[in-house]
Amino acid sequence: MLLPTEADLCNALGITEEEYFQFLEGVAAKVKEQPEAYGLVPEIFAGPGAGALALWKTAAAGGGLTLLGQVAVGVALSVISYLLTPKPKSMKQGTAERTADIAGMKRFAPQFSFNSVQELANLGDLIPLVFTNYQEIIDASKGTSQQYGGVRVNSQLMWSQLVSLGRFQQLKIFGLFSLGTIEEEPEYKGYAIGDLLIENYQKDKIFINPATGEIPFKTSGGLFSDENIDEFQIDNANQFSGARNPTTQAIFGLSSPMPNLTYFRLPYELVRAPSKLDADNRPAARITTKKRRKLLGGWPMRAGFADGGNGSQKSGNTELDVDTFLTYQVAGGSDDPDSPDYDANAWQPDWDGYDPHGVEDVNAVTKTVREATDSYIAEGEQYMAGTALVSCTEIFNEDWPGHPWDGYDSDTRNYQFKVIETGFYECASSPNLGTHCNNPQWKDGTAGKITGDFFEVKDHKYYYEQYYDQYQLYEPCKRYVLQKTTLGTVSDNRNCHITEIGLKSKVFKQMSFANVNSKPTEEEIEKVYNDRSTLSLGNVNKYITRYSFFKLQIRISGTEDDWKTLKPSSPSNHLGLFCIKGNTPEFQYTYVRIDHPYEQYEYRFFPWPGNDVIKQVEQRGIVEVNLLNANGATDPDAIHEFICGDNNQYTVKFAGRKDCALDKNVLSNIEWDFGEPSANRRPVPGIVQGVKTGHYASPSHVTKDIFQNRTNEVKFTKIYHPDCSYPTTYPGYGNHTIIVQYKNWPSDGVSTFSLYVNENDVTPNVQGRGANGGAWGDDQTPTDLTLTNLSASDGGGQTIAGVQFHYSTSDGRGGKFIPVRSTSISGNINGYPCGKVDLPMFGNVTKTYWYVRKIEDVFISGAPPLIDTFIYPDSEDEDENSIADGSNVRFSFRLWSNDARDKVYAEWDLDSNNRGQNYKEGNKVRIRPKEDPNDDEITLMQSQIVELVVSNTFEKQIASRLNLYDAAADYWKYEGDQSSHLEGPEHQIVYCNEIVRTEDPNGIGFPIEGSSATYENLAYAGLKINSSKEWTNFSQFSGYFKKGIKVPDLINSPATDKASNLFPELAYALLTDKKLGAGAVISTSSVNKINMGIAAKFCKANNFYWDGVISNKVNLREFIFEQATQCLLDFTIIGGQFSLYPAVPFDENNYLMLPEKAPVIKAMFTDGNIKDLNVAFLNPEDRQTFQANVLYRQEKLNGFSETKSVVVRLLKQGAEDDPLETFDLSGFCTSLKHATNFGKYVLGTREKVDHTITFKTAPHYINGVQPGDYIRVFSTTQHVNRFNNGAILDDGTVVSKDTISGSKTFYYWNPSEEVVKEATADFSTPSSIQPFAGSLFTIKESEASDQCYKVESITFGEDGLIELSGSYAPLTDNGKLAILDQWNSGRFLVQS
Secondary structure (H helix, E strand, O other): OOOHHHHHHHHHHOOOHHHHHHHHHHHHHHOOOOOHHHHHOOOOOOHHHHHHHHHHHHHHHOOOOOOEOOEOOEEEEOHHHHHHOOOOOOOOOOOOEOOOOOOOOOOOOOOOOOOEEOOEOOOOOOOOEEEOEOEEEEEOOOOEEEEEOOEEEEOEEEEEEEEEOEOOEEEEEEEEEEEOOEOOOOOHHHOEEOOEEHHHOOHHHEOOEOOOOEOOEEOOOOOHHHHOOOOOOEOOEOOEEEEEOOOOOOEEEEEEEEOOOEEEOOOOOOOOOOOOOOOOOHHHHHHHHHHHHHHHOOEEOOEEEEEOOOHHHHOOOOOOOOOOEEEEEEOOOEOOOOOOOEOOOOOOOOOHHHOOOOOHHHHHHHHHHHHHHHHHOOOOOEEEEOOEEEEEEEEOOOOOOOOOOOHHHOOOEEEEEEEEEOOOOOOOOOOOOHHHHOOOOEOEOOOOOOEOOEEEEOOEEEEOOEOOHHHOOEOHHHOOOEEEEEOEEEEOOOOEEEEEEEEEEOOOEEEEEEOHHHOOOHHHHHHHHHOOOOOOOOEEEEEEOEEEEEEEEEEEOOOOOOOEEOOOOOOOOEEEEEEEEEOOOOOEEEEEEEEEEEEOEEEEEEEEOHHHHHHHHHHHOOEEEEEEOHHHOOOHHHEEEEEEOOOOOEEEEEEEEEEEEEOOOOOOOHHHEEEEEEEEEEEEEEEEEEEOOOEEEEOOOOOHHHHEEEEEEEEEEEOEOOOOOOOOOOOOOOOOEEEEEEEOOOOOOOEEEEEEEOHHHOOOOOOOOOOOOEEOOOOEOOOOOOEEEOOHHHOOOEEEOOOOEEEEOOOOOEEEEEEEEOOOOOOEEOOEEOOOOOEEEEOOEEEEEEEEEEEEEEEEEEOOOOEEEEEOOEOEOOOOOEOOOOEEEEEEEEEEEOOOOOOEEEEEEEEEEEEEEOOOOOOEEEEOOEEEOOEEEEEEEOOEEEEEEEEEEEEEEEEEEOOOOOOOOOOOOOOOEEEOOOOOOOEEEEEEEEEEOOOOOOOOOOOOOOOOOOOOOEEEEEEEEEOOOOOOEEOOEEEEEOEOEEEEOOOOOOOOEEEOOOHHHHHHHHHHOOOOOOOOOOOHHHEOHHHHHHHHHHHHHOOOOOOEEEOOOOOHHHHHHHHHHHOOEEEEEEOOEEEEEEOOOEOOOOOOEOOOOOOOEEEEEEOOOOEEEEEEEOOHHHHOOOEEEEEEEEOOOOOOOEEEEEEEEEOOOOHHHOOEEEEEOOOOOOOHHHHHHHHHHHHHHHHHOOEEEEEEEOHHHHOOOOOOOEEEEEEOOOEOOHHHEEEEOOOOOEEEOOOOOOEEEEEEEOOOOOOOEEEEEEOOOHHHHHHHOOEEEEEOEOOOEEEEEEEEEEEEOOOOOEEEEEEEOOEOOOOOEHHHOOOOOOOEEEEO
């Protein structure tokens, strides 16, 4: 690179850069010519010692360097080499350095991916090395102290497992910190995750080793189970586990549902007219009644499947074939009959029957729905049509591609779908939506319609009942719809025995509606309106329950095998589905575990429509599914499993319930139920409302239950509570399962028993108790507290006979929870859970804990009714006397009997659709005798006289439940019913644990792979932590180390291994230890331990400490050289021995550096004993002084360090403009003084050192000289300096950096010449220099030089001579090193 002045010279003479460098090369050759007098000096040659060269080469080939006589062949890597070496990568704190060339253990390796989890280490990666020794040095004379050392270390994960526990996850990891033996484990308050110290987290959510009060830690390997810590075992064994966070195809579920010929209703309002009408209020009553009918109407959505498949497939009876095309249609067009774009199917027409209310609100709803539907459908996307997986292939009738359907301005639009995987769907019978759109069809007796019920105002009838299925208007919850589908898939990344898949789900419904639960009876409402008052219902806005379903499927990874659904083989009503139940917009964390053969598998989570589940419930009454609920995941009773697969090769385990029963009541939120049924109430003559007696029994004690065979079954005996959990761990949240006896409450001598229950332990019951957990209610206050023994069939133990918490199921079974005292349950004390007896509360009130036992009826078999029919009872008694004024009332009738026909039970009730007419209060009817259907000579029941309940007010129930099956429905009936799947999929695969069995401790016969890891010579922590709102990411687990790896002590005697932060001791370990470093190839004899000890004492005396982590790939030799220089040490390799030695003079007694001490000169070289002297000046950029910006680390004990900087510059004019050059020591330096001294050292070297030399000499001239020593060189060989270069212009003008005058000997070169020549001229006389016009020149320095050099290397040349290189080490007038001159005052400005 040209200097600025050199560029000016080129411009002045009009020569090129290449020509200028040709001149420099010529000068370099010319200066090597010695004066003629050197001909009298004998030639330097190798002599007899040259024969040793062959020996050296042989030794070198053998892998080491040797000493030849007294010649120390080697190299010293000093500060000048450091400054000329490209800077290494910044060793920022926290990233740490890794030794790639060190043959450390590679059995564990880097790390893979709470929302994200730090990833597991890969096999083959190197293991970090932690070196530190925290210390506080007190200066008693000054009353001050200085802290040095300590380092925060990021861990690698070598074992991890995520566990779902309902409302949160639990993460278990082994965080690997270092190879070797750590002297002292980190303190609890020194750990951190990311940038958050762990002590700021709730400590009860982190597992603490009870023996130490700290996070479990192994300083030199071994297993935690050796210390009776089983928190990290799987199936009671030390198995390998790796957790990761899948990032692709991790989200799954159904979303964005679209209607399929379904109806909707407008928001419910309590609309009534008074029954007492006159001319004044009749008009208002008519308007009100029209509105009530409108609100009851089912309005068509005007969208759905119009074509595809055969008739059986359209009706949902046969599965669709793959590749079948389906057509979905959204009706559109103008609502103006005079417009050419008019379409009668597109909009709801107005009608006098809706006047004055109109249908604008109806059309607004369907417009919004159709716009949304169009936006949901895109070509190439996957959808579920019912249970069939389909893909959209084409969209028709778009004005232009992607043009959205926009209501009145869009025509009817068709969407084509292609079946990808078979399944059921439903479709219009004809390829258009005309029939569907032409609704509602009121049952008003016109055009062949039947006459339905009506509201009546005077002589006006308003028919409110309508047709549904017959006119292709379908219940939203019972009709297959179209939905977006997102399939979730995850594959094993390695062969394993167990795969645990964690799920995160947000499942809920939000209800914004009238508070229909508060509706009074129609009679009460009538009274209000007849009193000329009004009544409206309050509003409900709350989250309610929803169920979301999916299938879990499996196949061997990498194959195209068909997916196999993992499902139980029994019972027959089990649908093989998994489901999530939720009622809040909070995430739930669940999991599924699959035990399988040792192989890699692929898993697919296939969303399943809730409407199909509803169809199954409609057909079967009760179905079962696998309910995932990890709230009780630590309770063995909450872990369920089933075996499946063609060869029973899969075992599926999960927390929740595998026999979760679903029926109409379970799938219907009671918030939609009327407090009192909605009914049509009007005055009529004699309407039967019911019967006063409804059953018959013979003998009289017989009940229907005797015909249902059942038995009692003990479901569990347990306690689930943080004070005394079963098992011994408790996640710290949720509803408990416990019975508490409160003694002396509510008064002295009285005991109240209360049941608290976790919702997972509750069977759905007609009383609705325990559905959301918490207090059961129905507290018991028995008068007799005597303990009663329980039979073995009832589970054994003792109970209080008068304490039973009963419930009944919708299928007629019963169940109960009872308190139990038992000495056979683990953890009991005197039969009570953990001995929790008479715990003081307040006053003299105490509480005692009881185990909870659940006993429930289980059906064995059931008998159908012998007679099941409708009957018309007689209006006369057996003597033909009239007992009723009316006729045509009808009863439903059922009768049971045993085989012997000596036990009979019958029941009957009013058929609400056939109430008869003209009956009066007090009328009775007769049910005729009933004979055995198989033998008419046997009379099973004599005739029965039944008194009727008759009213002169007609009241027909319209509805008692507004929104059946809403908890599972895919599509809504009311806009106020919003489900969590409307905006997107509800589920996400958040982790995958791949577990390899390496132990079979119980001898069950499980296949194992490999052997258990012992983690020998590894320092690692075991962390078990629960997620929470404070911590949702596990980004980087770190620990604060005050003491690092134990290494040999090079200072004290006798030597012991200890933690150290002296770099020479660390380097010695890296070079000689077979586990930590290169000890397998470098023996201790190849390291100069004495010099290493001196260097260690030097570092300790001057507080040059190295506290850091090695974990990045670097060359070991380069690493030691770089780090040594930053500790003011030279790294030498002399005679095959590695060594470190102070690079500056020091006191040999206390090892403090002595900047004022003169260096020891080991040899003198002159022109008489050297040859081939070369002088190489540093490039200009390498001679530019700078401001040294040195970064170091300010440690905070157990906290996070802060990177600080100190700027060192020369204290001279212009130095403030020097460029800023940064030196990053923050990876190991924790001291301002250390950083400052290093800055002075490199800056002083840059200022004073401007060249290096090389020469040859005979071996006997350098006896005792070693790399790193100082020598003097006296030579008359001419030198030149590029700063003395210049040019003589054509007019004789001299151009140069400095003014040149007087007689000078110089080398010159003219572009017209081929060689550089020498001349002498008087630069003060123009005529003297005119002959050299147009030439470049450089001044010749002919005076002899006597300068000091630091030996950098000593090697053998090919001619047997010794080649020596050295860097210039200028001395002050008093013989001290110039680079250290004025070290502590007057030369440097330090700014921090």
